[in-house]
Amino acid sequence: DTGVSQNPRHKITKRGQNVTFRCDPISEHNRLYWYRQTLGQGPEFLTYFQNEAQLEKSRLLSDRFSAERPKGSFSTLEIQRTEQGDSAMYLCASSRDRATDTQYFGPGTRLTVL
Amino acid sequence: KNEVEQSPQNLTAQEGEFITINCSYSVGISALHWLQQHPGGGIVSLFMLSSGKKKHGRLIATINIQEKHSSLHITASHPRDSAVYICAVAGGSEKLVFGKGTKLTVNP
Numbered sequence: 001d002t003g004v005s006q007n008p009r010h011k012i013t014k015r016g017q018n019v020t021f022r023c024d025p026i027s028e029h030n031r032l033y034w035y036r037q038t039l040g041q042g043p044e045f046l047t048y049f050q051n052e053a054q055l056e057k058s059r060l061l062s063d064r065f066s067a068e069r070p071k072g073s074f075s076t077l078e079i080q081r082t083e084q085g086d087s088a089m090y091l092c093a094s095s096r097d098r099a100t101d102t103q104y105f106g107p108g109t110r111l112t113v114l
Numbered sequence: 115k116n117e118v119e120q121s122p123q124n125l126t127a128q129e130g131e132f133i134t135i136n137c138s139y140s141v142g143i144s145a146l147h148w149l150q151q152h153p154g155g156g157i158v159s160l161f162m163l164s165s166g167k168k169k170h171g172r173l174i175a176t177i178n179i180q181e182k183h184s185s186l187h188i189t190a191s192h193p194r195d196s197a198v199y200i201c202a203v204a205g206g207s208e209k210l211v212f213g214k215g216t217k218l219t220v221n222p
Contacts, residue, residue, distance in 0.1 A: 042212030100145040105157035
């Protein structure tokens with residue numbers, strides 16, 4: 001257990017539905033990252049927060065995706081109008097401050113879109 | 115071409131063998147991370163390097179900044195080392211760019 005938790009661990013949904021995932025980072029960590037990983041591939045960066053500010057978003061993050069970290073603590077990732085191509089493992093990680101700091105990963109949320 | 119290339123993609127070894135996994139990258143970096151991912155998804159950070167060499171137990175990581183290359187070595191490999199090993203680099207922005215991973219299987 002790294003201290004980063006994600007809920008739910010698994011989500012099965014039908015195409016067109018909205019889904020929301022939650023990440024609880026290590027409490028003193030200012031940085032929170034979201035990644036997506038498909039089978040056989042390394043994780044891909046989606047977005048990251050410094051406290052409550054969202055500082056960078058990947059081009060992978062279409063307008064159907066939105067992420068928040070309202071009080072600089074937990075974060076949510078919402079996908080609207082899900083598509084089959086959204087099926088993946090969604091990983092959250094936190095670190096103290098910079099990308100050069102060790103990142104602690106949560107167990108991930110596996111999304112299956114039918 | 116991916117910014118981070120790992121080799122080999124798959125590696126099968128016998129227990130006790132010395133393992134080397136390589137990572138090459140094409141951008142300037144501030145740090146390189148080696149990560150371990152077990153079946154089921156959990157990722158654990160093994161090393162963060164910006165220069166030189168680090169050792170933790172049977173694991174050794176080295177980096178050559180001039181050659182843009184890093185290696186992860188496992189001495190006296192054990193079946194519990196079986197996992198996917200991922201190299202990731204922190205470049206000009208604060209995000210990590212990941213390699214595709216090397217799947218290691220250590221047979222008893």
